[in-house]
Amino acid sequence: MFMRATSLVFILCTALPAHAEDPRTKLSPGATATVTEVVDGDTVIVSPAPDGARQIRLVGIQAPKLPLGRKGFKAWPLSMASKQLLEKLVLNHRVTLHFGESRMDRHGRHLAHLFRDDGLWVQGAMLERGMARVYTFPDNRKLAAEMYASENTAHAAGKGIWGLRFYEPRGADSAPLLRQLGSFQLVEGRVRSAAKVKGRVYLNFGDNWRDDFTATLAPKSARLFAKTGVDATTLEGRRIRVRGWLRKRNGPMIEVSHPEQIEILED
Numbered sequence: 001m002f003m004r005a006t007s008l009v010f011i012l013c014t015a016l017p018a019h020a021e022d023p024r025t026k027l028s029p030g031a032t033a034t035v036t037e038v039v040d041g042d043t044v045i046v047s048p049a050p051d052g053a054r055q056i057r058l059v060g061i062q063a064p065k066l067p068l069g070r071k072g073f074k075a076w077p078l079s080m081a082s083k084q085l086l087e088k089l090v091l092n093h094r095v096t097l098h099f100g101e102s103r104m105d106r107h108g109r110h111l112a113h114l115f116r117d118d119g120l121w122v123q124g125a126m127l128e129r130g131m132a133r134v135y136t137f138p139d140n141r142k143l144a145a146e147m148y149a150s151e152n153t154a155h156a157a158g159k160g161i162w163g164l165r166f167y168e169p170r171g172a173d174s175a176p177l178l179r180q181l182g183s184f185q186l187v188e189g190r191v192r193s194a195a196k197v198k199g200r201v202y203l204n205f206g207d208n209w210r211d212d213f214t215a216t217l218a219p220k221s222a223r224l225f226a227k228t229g230v231d232a233t234t235l236e237g238r239r240i241r242v243r244g245w246l247r248k249r250n251g252p253m254i255e256v257s258h259p260e261q262i263e264i265l266e267d
Contacts, residue, residue: 023121023143027113030097035090040066041082041131043109044090050097050110059100059111060147061123062135062184064161077166082131089125090114100142111140127151130160133167134243135184136260138224144260169241172205172213177252186243187213187254188265194236196222201232203240203256211251215242221257228259239265 031050038044041063045054063086064079097112105111114122123143126132127150134147154162161167170177172189193204199219206212217225217232225232241263244254256262 022119023113023124023146024098024115026142027098027100030099030103030110030112032094032096034094035092038083038087038091040068041079041086041126044086044114046095053104053108053110055107055109056097056114057105057107057109057111058114058123058126058132059140060113060134060136060143061126061132063126063132077164078131078161081160082126085129085131086122086126089120089122090116093117095122100140102137102139113143123147124150128154128159130154130157130162133161133186134260136258138221138258141258141260148260148263174206174212174251177213177246178248181246181248181252183246184244185246185254186241187215187246188239188241189213190239191215191235191237194233196233201225203232203235203242206251209250213252214249215244215254215256215262216249217256221255224257225259230259232256235262235264241265 033046033048033050035044036047039055042058042061044056044058046056047054063082064076066075066079066083067073094117095114097110098115099112102111116122123132124146127134127147134144134151136144154160169186169188170180172187177185177187189205191203192206195202199222201217201222202209203215204212205214222232242254242256243261244256247253247255
């Protein structure tokens with residue numbers, strides 16, 4: 001069941017609703033180019049190549065993944081539909097790159113928000129139609145509040161990926177989560193206890209930290225929370241939704257690297 005959520009970014013700043021102001025005002029403008037190819041639902045190729053790099057990764061979102069030549073990789077549900085929507089939105093359109101923090105990834109792709117000449121914010125459009133979900137990083141968190149607002153609109157309406165169990169938030173029960181190790185998930189539940197040990201914060205969702213689901217923050221991440229005015233240990237007793245890649249450390253675990261990975265749910 002969908003629960004209304006408030007991202008920590010909304011608590012830390014007085015962000016306006018999505019599109020209440022031009023999101024470009026929070027970013028740095030870059031080059032303008034024409035989209036000549038869509039690789040998948042969050043990656044495009046443009047011409048001319050800004051600074052010699054033709055591939056653009058739509059920063060801040062994650063679309064359903066296609067195999068793209070990876071042996072044994074199964075396409076995620078709606079991956080082709082996501083790609084086709086992005087083609088409708090940008091193929092053969094002129095777009096302007098706008099940057100938040102890091103501008104290039106380790107694969108040599110630009111990390112940019114895309115805006116068409118008519119002002120359409122491509123990331124917002126993909127999220128509003130339910131063909132992508134928010135996917136931020138410590139060094140790329142700009143427009144997180146606006147992106148969550150767009151995602152929540154689609155989620156509440158059951159649009160696109162939000163009509164499929166594959167993408168729905170999971171409960172914090174350990175056994176089902178262990179079957180999802182290695183996948184990107186949204187997990188929600190109540191933080192039963194929170195503790196800081198040698199600078200690392202542990203948010204435990206069960207009584208037995210050796211087996212139950214835990215969200216954990218490395219000391220560097222805990223300091224980032226503190227810089228934005230949040231002591232992560234104060235989340236004890238709160239219902240939250242945390243998103244990230246599921247790993248195993250004792251029980252199932254998500255490593256939280258920045259505040260925008262956590263949303264506070266209404267009780």
